[in-house]
Amino acid sequence: MEKVLKALGIKDINDGCSTGKNFFASGDIIESYSPVDGKLIAKVKVANESDYEKVIQVASEAFKVWRNVPAPKRGEIVRQFGEKLRAKKEDLGRLVSYEMGKSYQEGLGEVQEMIDICDFAVGVSRQLYGLTMHSERENHRMYEQWHPLGIVGIISAFNFPVAVWNWNTALAWICGDVCVWKPSSKVPLCAVACHHIWNEVAAANDLPEGISCLLVSPGSIGEKMCEDGRVPLVSATGSTRVGRIVGAKVAARFGRSILELGGNNAIIISNHADLQTSLPGIVFGAVGTAGQRCTSTRRLIIHEDIYDDVKNKLINAYKQLVIGDPLNEKNHVGPLIDKNAVKDYLTSIERVIAEGGKFIVPGGVLEGKGYESGCYVKPCIAEAKNDFEIVQHETFAPILYIMKYKTIEEAIELQNGVPQGLSSSIYTLNMREMERFLSASGSDCGIANVNIGTSGAEIGGAFGGEKETGGGRESGSDSWKAYMRRQTNTINYGTKLTLAQGIKFDI
Ligand code: UN1
DSSP: OHHHHHHTTOOOTTTTSOOSTTBOOOSOEEEEEOTTTOOEEEEEEOOOHHHHHHHHHHHHHHHHHHTTSOHHHHHHHHHHHHHHHHHHHHHHHHHHHHHHOOOHHHHHHHHHHHHHHHHHHHHHTTOOOOOEEOOSSTTEEEEEEEEEOSEEEEEOOSSSTTHHHHHHHHHHHHTTOEEEEEOOTTSHHHHHHHHHHHHHHHHHTTOOTTSEEEOOOSSTHHHHHHHOTTOOEEEEESOHHHHHHHHHHHHHTTOEEEEEOOOOEEEEEOTTSOHHHHHHHHHHHHHGGGGOSTTOEEEEEEETTTHHHHHHHHHHHHHHOOBSOTTSTTOSBOOOSSHHHHHHHHHHHHHHHHTTOEEEEOOOBOOSTTOTTSOOBOOEEEEOOTTSTTTTSOOSSSEEEEEEESSHHHHHHHHHOSSEESEEEEEOSOHHHHHHHHSTTSOOSSEEEESSOSSOOOTTSEEOOEETTOSOOEESTTGGGGGEEEEEEEEEOSSSOOOGGGOOOOO
8 A cells, every 4th residue: 555655746655644735724633544454554643723724824815816717728728637636546446445445436436526527627728608688778798607706615525526526626626626535534534635636736737825725634624615705615514513513504694505415215116127237237226336335235125026026136246245255356245434434334234134124145343353343244235114213314334225116106105205416217118107216296306317326426527416415416417507607798889878677766
């Protein structure tokens, strides 16, 4: 790992790591342990309150310069950042895997998402289109244009330690905003690595300090950002609990937020499904990233005619799963992020049983060789009811609930019958059923898929969900609009003043 860290610009692993431009860290030292083997990876210096003040000042100054750089030129900087990511994909993917615990393939996939969003943002940098409209007044022209907002505060979660930051930054940068990032303090090294990459691009282009800033902090810095009127937009990814606080604090000062919070994603498996091709997608959705994606599949709603068949197929598929070191590509499932996550997993299992659920694939914590970190758990499946309190709740672990349905209406009702609304899917070859699921009376989620699972969304679409998922949209489509302010302009090029709405006012 030391070689990987060096290749990513991380030196001084015992002495703070995060020094240099765009790092604001003069506080205490925290330690980053890998859930893979429980070993200390490095020590990282964190930000304190005075660092926060400094970062806002530096970022504000940088904004004054960056907002005037033509958008396509800002796009060129993002293109260069994407090129650097291509060159460092293996190293960064490996660090993501080791520090967070997801499989190496998924670590690479995460860096690929960064590369893709950079490519996307480069194109968008030439397409920040506003509309023109016809004025109701003679010799008047009306149009709208989009201007940068200022400082974008980014609060990100441990499960996507690099990609989600870059979904926000790639767009924010081309929009002319500057970014201040508070990553999860469970994965600080991934954030440090990203900033070393940014710094290379910034230095090669003589960019001022402050366009991309890092504040690693386990403390209350995120809260400060939410309360700070100098940060017009806060984009937060995390639990619904955290999002509720962020949303309220930002709204109280009329700031804007993009919230990407918890999911409770279901797949409907119809009796018209092609089970042969569906199974791997279903299992990946439930156990990939050890169930720690906001898009992870948590519930399977299965037609009663095929319920037993699917159940047996799932039991067999789960028997094939190999759990272990995520850097070993033979393993399917890695560890949970830390021992607290293991505790939550165990508590959830107890609650399922207490509410009357029945495990058909039992869970448990793995012990012994290769599992010394104490973070490896068995993916498990329980027959449960949708209205169990625990089923209504998002547990960030590989626990899958299965339940039966009779009619497609009932299946959709179950799928929608949770407080969260991120991702959903139906497996069917029946066109009527599919369209029903996708119609206005179908899935109420931000993402609704057919014959693919709930996780693994592409960056090209807008990403986010409804209800307690928070309503924000990040990544593709026209999500860039959230990072800008809209201005409507009316120009009178005539020789008379005409008031709108036909109002006469002669003096
Ligand atoms: C998340 O878990 O916060 O759709 C993001 C997916 C990934 C992103 C997940 N592209 O599963």
